[in-house]
Amino acid sequence: MKHIELNVSDQVYASLEAMAAETGRPLAELAAEQLxxxxxxxxxxxxxxxxxAIERAIDQIDRGEGTPQEQVAVELKALFPG
Numbered sequence: 001m002k003h004i005e006l007n008v009s010d011q012v013y014a015s016l017e018a019m020a021a022e023t024g025r026p027l028a029e030l031a032a033e034q035l036x037x038x039x040x041x042x043x044x045x046x047x048x049x050x051x052x053a054i055e056r057a058i059d060q061i062d063r064g065e066g067t068p069q070e071q072v073a074v075e076l077k078a079l080f081p082g
Contacts, residue, residue, distance in 0.1 A: 006031070 008016075008031075016034070020027040046054070060066060 016027050016031055019025075019030050023030070
């Protein structure tokens with residue numbers, strides 16, 4: 001588990017304080033739980049097909065067959081002007 005510091009609004013802090021007082025749980029524990037809930041469930045494991053596709057893409061890049069980001073940006077702007 002990693003440790004982080006967050007700046008939150010007074011309203012969010014007050015809500016967390018109230019939840020902590022109501023449940024008897026530490027404020028930091030409640031904040032972490034709320035953040036995890038907001039982020040949703042963990043991503044599912046990749047399928048063997050997805051892993052193979054990623055490996056093929058990495059191999060292409062290693063061979064110098066990738067498209068530079070600048071080129072991609074130009075092409076996207078041409079496809080979706082505005």
